Amino acid sequence: MPTCEFMCHNGDIVAYRDARIHAFSAVVKYGLGVFEGLRAYWNAQQQQLYVFRLAEHLERLRFGMKVLRCDRIFEAAFLEDCLMRTLQANAIRENAHIRMIAYIDGDDELTVTGPVGLSIGVVKRPSAGTLHSGVRVAVSSWQRIADNAMPPRVKCTANYVNNRAAEITARLDGHDGVLMLGSDGKLSEAAGACVFLVRRGELVTPDASSDILESITRDTVIQTARAVHGLVVxxxxxxxxxxxxxxxxxxxxxxxxxxxIVAVDRIAVGNGQPGPITRRIQEHYFRLVRGEIEDHPEWRTPVWPAA
Structure with a gap:
């Protein structure tokens, strides 16, 4: 697994090997952490690295800390500063994936609320080959966790045991990934992604009450599908x-x-190939995140000083 040379640990830039927590920390024992996975995209022409929708990711992290009842909720400005210093310390000038986790570090009982720790790392990560070929998925027998049990709109580390059970089973059965149903038998989401269908030229996606994570990428797709592509969603x-x-x-x-997604339960979706609307959305998405088009400059936070 790729790693970075430096991480930000509780506000300090440290060597990767020195970003440590205790084995009896509450985040280890009980999964008391919330996290964000962000992307940063390199624009070679502009010689700039852009973090995509940073403000929204930080807002969601802080919301998760609130729901987890952390006794300290980090200010967005502090989180952004820590993230930027992490990217700069690692001299990132290519596409990368940023991992940020806020967690309860106490070693007391289940109801402990602090102290609260923060760790941020980054890995150089190109896009997956499945962007072009598509994925073949299964519908899982594992039911999606529900809002009145472990709220999926909170990006909590403990929630992902549910995703993991479904994903491992699907992969062992020879699929590329998995889709999950909620307690009502309706489609919820994939293990770590939201799902869209194209029906008669219109987009359909499970609503926010379908036990999904309120995905920032989902919001990006919905906004651009309507405004740029003229699609009904x-x-x-x-x-x-x-x-x-x-x-x-x-x-x-x-x-x-x-x-x-080109197949579900070994049945082809459409003609079994990536479709034209999916390709349009995909192409525009990558131009947007890299800053190759001027739309939504507020969604791209530059990392390096302007030349």
Whole structure:
């Protein structure tokens, strides 16, 4: 697994090997942490690295800390400063994935609320090959966690045991990934990505009450689909069988980016190839995040001083 040379640990830039927590920390024992995975994109022409939708990621992290009842919620300015110093310390001048976790570091009982720690790392990470070929997925027998049990809109480390169970099973069965259903039997999301269908030229995606993470990439796709591509977007409950009725499908997330889904349960989606609407959305997304078009400059935070 790739690592970085330096990390930010509790506000200090330290060597990767020195970013440590205790084995009895509450985040180890109980999964009491919230995290964000962000992407930074290198624009070679501008010689600039852009962090995509940084403000929204920091807002979601702070919301998670609130729900976790952390006794300290880091200010957004502090989090941004720590993240920028991490990128600069590692001299990142290529596409990268940023990992940020705020966690409860106490070694007391389950209800401990502090002290609160922060660790930020970055790995150089090119886009996956599945962006072009698409993925073949299964619908999991593992049910998606529900909002009244472990709220999926909180990006909590403990929640991902649910994703992991579904993803491992699907991969062992020969699939590239997995889709999960909620307690109502309706489509929820993938293990770490939101799902879109294309039906009769319109986009359909599970709504925010379908036990999904309120994905920042999902919001990006919805906004640009409407404003740039002129597409109708429906946010609603989605039946499992609609996956097979779809003309196209894709999933999206900061880490996954925008990936076509070409088969579900070994049945082709549409003609079994990435579809034209998916390709349009995908192409525009990458031009947007790299700063190759001027739309939404507020979504791109530059890392390096202007030349």
């Amino acid at each position: 429906h946010e609603r409950r989605v039946d499992r069988s609609e996956l097979l009725a779809a003309d196209e499908a894709f999933w999206c997330g900061s880490g996954q980016e925008v990936v076509p």
